[in-house]
Amino acid sequence: MALTLEQLNAADAATATDLLDGLYEHSPWIAAKALEQRPFKSMAHIKHAMAHVLAESSEQAKLDLIRAHPELAGKQMETNTLTAESTNEQKKAGLTNCTPEELEHIRKLNAEYGKRFGFPFILAVRGARGLGLSKAEIIATFERRMFNHPDYEQAEALRNIHRIAEIRLNDKFGYEPVEGNEVWDWQERLSTNSDPGYAEKGQLTVTYLTDAHRACAQRISHWMREIGFDEVEIDAVGNVVGRYKAATEGAKTLLTGSHYDTVRNGGKYDGRLGIFVPMACVQQLAKQGKRLPFNIEVVGFSEEEGQRYKATFLGSGALVGDFKNEWLEQKDADGITLREAMTHAGLCIDDIPKLERDPAKYLGFVEVHIEQGPVLNELDIPLGIVTSINGSARYVCEFIGMASHAGTTPMNRRRDAAAGVAELSLYIEKRAGQDGDSVATIGQLNVPSGSVNVVPGRCQFSLDLRAPTNEQRDAMINDIMAEMAAIAERRGLRYSTELSMKAAAAPSAPEWQKRWENAVNDLGVPLFRMPSGAGHDAMKLHEIMPQAMLFVRGMNAGISHNPLEASTSDDMQLSVDAFTHLLHQLAQEQK
16 A cells, blocks of 8 residues: 555654655664654655755764665675665666676676775666666766766765655655656657767767757657647747647737757757646646646747757747848858758748747746756755846957967066966956856867967967846956956966857746746745756747746756756656646636
């Protein structure tokens, strides 16, 4: 008989602790302490309560918990002394059926890992979907994490322990994240489409209007029709647009969605999560035969990343009337113009102006997106409320000094351009850090015709500067430019700067941010507000209508634009639940 929240909340302390026995390996104290926070509003509430207990515990208690876990395919497995929970997990991952060669390799990894870190390697072997990782995936993760910093690896071990506990809790409650699993599966199936040159390597790359890109559009449109959307089309720029009609004619529309193109060798969830979460919500409504007092329009934007053509936000830009005709003459690496690519794909270029939306007909725009950063992951919080999408500015810069002999030029007589950039780099790190939410990066640095025995006479570099408000960004820009001038003066250098991009900040509309907050709070998940350092389609829609975003925690330190990008189906379920709650709030407000 599956456990229920009502049972757990009503039980006395000793009984409740017994009911949660086995979640954390040989460590019932975590659940016992978390139970002091009853009554629990949801399973997510329980999970966070336990994560909070461990976060507040001593370093020794954390180490003791990690060391209470068995090695993967280790002696305890061989001697049948694993807990029932660990036996089940290692069996599902195939670790109880290793070949002699696999077993020997894992034994060596266990020994090397234990010597380096002083505790066993911990991995939630049932994985992000709960079905079990393959042995190849387990071994690859083992090998990769061997090179982590010890402090980071200890934190990663604890995060995996929380994931293990989450899956075990699901088992106790007989709980399955049904919609989260479907969202996860949609993304997995869509990721089988990839551009030539990457598909052969098992890498995901989907750039604008390639065969893989068009196949993705067809798949998404097919799924939309299959699950109950009333109207589905692929528009004049390749956006996939699905509409679920309101209960009455003439109602306004809630706009949502994200992009389905990817960076080269990217991840499966960036953008796509924001298409499939609202699709899952529409699927629920269609199954129930339920209509809301507003239309729902889900858009899979065709282009956001600017990978094949330098026409970033092409998909969402078309909806706000910001498609630039000069883009049509841009050429890709093979010399194919954007115009030619669109014509070949059967898109009607003359219809692009018709895509512009009338904001008077819309309630607003909301977007769900994987965080693409480490913050939620480190805090063990599944959802984040986006307060603003950072304003940004990019510059192409150069310091010019004097190239001279590295052996004969005294240190106090050099005009070293690279040293000037190095000094500036340390300054921008400190300057951005004083704001808290500002970030500054020198991502490209080049010494033209550099030589090992020549003092650099020129150094070219980039500047990427971002902050939650335009004022904060501009203040940082002014300080950095002033410091650049001061460094040049001190070091006898000249310098140049060229602004290559500037984007305004897009603060979340307060009423829409509040709706996300209400939804997250109702799920029993802690409220965490944060800016977005990355750009999103919501930035473009912000130009004509109110917008607000919800972030979903990523795994592997929240890494994104990378094959290691990942999230769990449990966290995806929470985002579906939060979106559903937002829809219900809107429905109540429209009555």
